[in-house]
Amino acid sequence: MERAILPEVSVVVVNYRGAEDTITCLRALRDDLAYPADKLQVVVVDNASGDGGADRIRAAFPDVTVVDSPTNQGFAGGCNLGVEHATGAVLAFLNNDARPHRDWLTEAVRVLRREPGVGAVASKVLDWEGRTIDFVDGGLTWFGMGYKRHAGQPDDGSHDVPRDVLFGTGSALVVRTSVFKSLNGFDERFFMFYEDVDLGWRMNLRGWRVRYEPASLTYHRHHASMSTVDISRELYLLERNALAALYKNLSDETLAKVLPAALALVVRRATARGDIDPRQLEITRRPADPADDAAPVPVPRQALAGFLAIDQFVELMPSLAESRKKEQAARRRTDADLVPLMRKAMEPAYPLPRYLAAHEILVDLFGLDEVFGRPRRVLVLTGDAISEKMAGPAIRAWNMADVLSGEHEVRLVTVNPLCTPPDAPFPVLRVRTGDVGEQVAWADVVVLQGHAMEYVPSLKDAANTKIVVCDMYDPMHLELLEQGKDDTDEQREKDLLGVTKVLNNQLRRGDFFLCASERQRHFWLGHLAALGRLTPSLYDNDPTVRSLLAIAPFGLSGKPPQRTGPGLRATLGLAESDKVVLWAGGVYSWFDPLTLVAAIDTLRARRPDVRLVFLGMKHPNPEVPDMDIAGRTRALAKRLELTGTHVFFNETWVPYQDRQNWLLDADCGVTTHYEHVETTFAFRTRVLDYLWSGLPIVTTDGDSFADLVRREGLGVVVGSEDPDALADALEKALYDKEFADACAERIAAVRERFTWEVALAPLVEFCRDPRPATDRLPGSATLVRNRPLALGEKLQRDVKLVKEYLDAGGAGEVARRATGRVLKKLRRG
Incomplete structure (x- = not known):
């Protein structure tokens, strides 16, 4: 700062x-x-x-x-x-x-x-x-x-x-x-x-x-x-102040249930803490000598603390009542809104058997589970493989679950056969597609991506009341236009219709949508408008429509990368003096690694120590087939005699938890693609790893990241399919130290905007108070319908129209418009 x-x-x-x-x-x-x-x-x-x-x-x-x-x-x-x-x-x-x-x-x-x-x-x-x-x-x-x-x-x-x-x-x-x-x-x-x-x-x-x-x-x-204060005095303050905080801050409805139970629990806590015989004053337990009945009964100070706390709470109630009026008048959030922040509101707190028994009785009889209850249940549903080696969709789903688990009870569920997750602070489950419905039934909120909605047909029903968040960061139909180029026209058309139907089902049903960039947001707004989701009531309440469709880009860790093991240099045998260009993701049909390999061939003539490393050639999801572009890339590198000398292929996939070791060994990050519609709306997720590790970025123009790199000065943007320009850009990023250092400095500021906590803030905010989309609420209808205009309203309208016509074209325009209105009336009459 x-x-x-x-x-x-x-x-x-x-x-x-x-x-x-x-x-x-x-x-x-x-x-x-x-x-x-x-x-x-x-x-x-x-x-x-x-x-x-x-x-x-x-x-x-x-x-x-x-x-x-x-x-x-x-x-x-x-x-x-x-x-x-x-x-x-x-x-x-x-x-x-x-x-x-x-x-x-x-x-x-x-x-x-x-x-x-x-x-x-x-x-x-x-x-x-x-x-x-x-x-x-x-x-x-x-x-x-x-x-x-x-x-x-x-x-x-x-x-x-x-x-x-x-x-x-x-x-x-x-x-x-x-x-x-x-x-x-x-x-x-x-x-x-x-x-x-x-x-x-x-x-x-x-x-x-x-x-x-x-x-x-x-x-x-x-x-x-x-350190010198008796524990009973501390207990007294804790008991009294807890009651005061409850009284001031709970709503009328909640307080009516909670306060009687809380007062009773203070007493039971006191008797249990002091090991006081609760039945010693029963009439049936009178001593034989009446004089013994008048003897003082010793009360431990730790027990006395609870009784005195209630007494002094009563003493404070008049002044607390005035404070309560102010707090209740100023509140903007409900008690239920804050339950997730209470973490475990039903926690008994003290492991005393008699106390625990009373706690259970009071919670049951006063219906406190209904007031504070369980934490909100959120299901994050994906079809991607979850393991040490994860691709973009799984990484995104994982971090959604991680961020949300701080406030809610979260399950991450995949239908992919590969599910061997690393340790997580939330349950990670693999279920069969036919059993997804049970997971959906468990949840209050379902966050899904890809084809996940198709696994639960009932979820697509407009009458289904489950809150659904649809993650639309991957425009699958645009991706498919490139991915399916090797198929027949008939198969491509069939696949495209199928994927488009999947997306339309989500767009018709979802209560809240996430996309990855402003470009994508414009794209999906068009989809939603075409499907009739941008209703007047929604627009009037939220002209930005961000309450329905928000930007949540792919994210990165808030902690800088730290080496935990060997990186690409040790693994591939590269020298410390080599200048390394890293391709940090997979090699797919919508990318252009061929121009990149050609650029390396050009650059090595004047910079023989340049090295290009492809981080992963084999997708971690076994259900994703190898794409033809990967084979063509290997073939081109081999034909140019670059393989193993200037171009290196990691034929597997670097585990997600180890990728920083490879990133820290690189000198710049690169992503190249063709100029087409998929590029326009794509969000290259692994480019974020370049931001995370502070690498200057060399990228082809045309996508949202190219806009970011150009606008913020994070590297070099070049035109598509231009190996000479790409070679020059790589040389600048690798060998111009002043330029690279300046990029790294600017990257350090920009990456703060892409941490997972920041990126997923719209999702976190929605899940704190999840609501059905306004056009999905029962009884949703237009409240004000058209009615005939009164005479005065007609005159006001006509004066306004005359002014508009004069501004548009002068007296001639007024005459033309007036003639048109007369002819219309004659035709109607």
């Missing part, structure tokens, strides 16, 4: 008798943080420590704003007091027993600048040594207790994907100042614990997103401030 346009950030740190920790934290902010010092304000609130710590902090850091609180206002009140002295457009809250990674603020601010709908960035928090997880995701139970998911587990890199969360931890949270103030900050009645849960909950209800960003990293000595 450019320094000049970075916002000022105010970091708020609350200190209470922890000056040593606070000084360590401030030192890290001053010495280790990459954020520009002149755009950083640090505010320390001393919460009436009374130990001289505030003076120590002032002496050690004279540039820090130190605010003395007259009383201990807790974390919530201390933070709010600090915000009163903050001047930044962005607020960053950091525990005094935490230290930031150098990129903590830079990465958080990058998210806020790039995504205007994000109100707060939840940082990734590890323990002080950076080994175990403190915060990577938040969960919320139906009874109001927030918790840190995966806390205490080793940080194995599996939580390094950004995601939306319900809340971030207050120990490291970056918030837009305007949003924080519009929410009146943290709720000071909480004092500490769950004030961050409550803030995130309220933020989400108002339509703002809270975004977990793993690159915004901090390290935390967990609960250093509570």
Whole structure:
């Protein structure tokens, strides 16, 4: 990010008798943080420590704003007091027993600048040594207790994907100042614990997103401030604040079911935690000596915490009721909308047998499953092979499942015989075509691609209420025009009609469609319009029609490629000094590898160290036949005596998880194709791997990626079937270091727009609130029908027409039009 346009950030740190920790934290902010010092304000609130710590902090850091609180206002009140002295457009809250990674603020601010709908960035928090997880995701139970998911587990890199969360931890949270103030900050009645849960909950209800960003990293000595506090006092705050958060934030309908059950559960939690005999006051259990019945009954402090929490919750209810009115009036999202962000709302949380029994009773009797229930079920359905070696459709389906699994229960299902998937955080199943219907019945939302809808004929029925998302990133009928050139005309026509019918079935039935580029979007809009899907009601509600058809390009990993094994140089025996051109995908009929081989033949005369490597010649899907173009490419390379010296063929397929090793050995990426309709609307998925690995791109003109390369300066675009121009372009990309370095720098900025999280954002957004397409809703009809115009309306219309005719052609045009209208009336009469 450019320094000049970075916002000022105010970091708020609350200190209470922890000056040593606070000084360590401030030192890290001053010495280790990459954020520009002149755009950083640090505010320390001393919460009436009374130990001289505030003076120590002032002496050690004279540039820090130190605010003395007259009383201990807790974390919530201390933070709010600090915000009163903050001047930044962005607020960053950091525990005094935490230290930031150098990129903590830079990465958080990058998210806020790039995504205007994000109100707060939840940082990734590890323990002080950076080994175990403190915060990577938040969960919320139906009874109001927030918790840190995966806390205490080793940080194995599996939580390094950004995601939306319900809340971030207050120990490291970056918030837009305007949003924080519009929410009146943290709720000071909480004092500490769950004030961050409550803030995130309220933020989400108002339509703002809270975004977990793993690159915004901090390290935390967990609960250093509570190390001397009795556990019963902590339990008291947790119980009381959970009830307060529920009361403020749940809708009337939900609260009516939840609050009685939550109160009952607090009591059972208290008696179970304190191992209290729940039947000791039964009338049938009176002691023989009446005097013994008057003796005090000991209650453990951990049990007492629950009872006192309810008592003080009642005390707070009048003020909470006022807050509740404001929150309910301001909400923009429903309770059901936020259930996916709660992760596992029905989680009991405490493994106490009597408590678990009560939890089950309350959930059943109050029907809480109906309120929070199970997570939304999403089926991602493909016909492609899923294994270590995957082609584009399977890669796309895999990443759809991966991105959606953070918020929903997801299954990835293929009907392909080859299904030997790598480890996944979601189930991956291979089913027979006849059994797909069972998977569809399980799902709330079906995301499908290719021919998948044909496996479930009932899904094509207009009366079917299942929500269907159709991934149209592959215009199969245009592809088939090229792929089928070797077949007879009769077979080609038959195949084309069949594939077009498959696509039309999806276009008629789908509730939401995805395509890969703006060009494709124009193409599919034409299809949808021809099929009558662009209705007036849809258009009036959404003139862009993006609620029906959105762009979701192929994506790439948000993490830069890292070598995990040998690459193409070691595998093929290429020297480190060789200049390598990489063809990163398969060789299919719609490509033009022949011109590329001819260009290498031309270039080797003046650059003998040039090498061309084809990454995969054998499609990983066994159902995809070899295409004639592959054989012709091998034959041409052999005839020109290039095979094994300047042109190399990997005759299998590089596993998806290993492809970065080959990419990191290349010097530039290439894709060449013929000039035809398929090219115009194609999206060359493997070109994204060039962006991922920072390779200058040489491409033939005519597709959407050529537009991108030309517009953003990512490489060289050449005309089709011009080996000399292609040779010159390859030479520039390979041997002009200044040019290649400039391309790599621009690629680094562009690739951020193509991470899977960004690319699939429209799908993620739709699945958060999936709805039938408006023209598929029962009873959908035009509400306003034509009626005869009144006299005044007719006069207004005629005056408007006269003006248009004068503008178009003067008085003569008015006379001609008027004569025409008279003749029409005479013919009717």
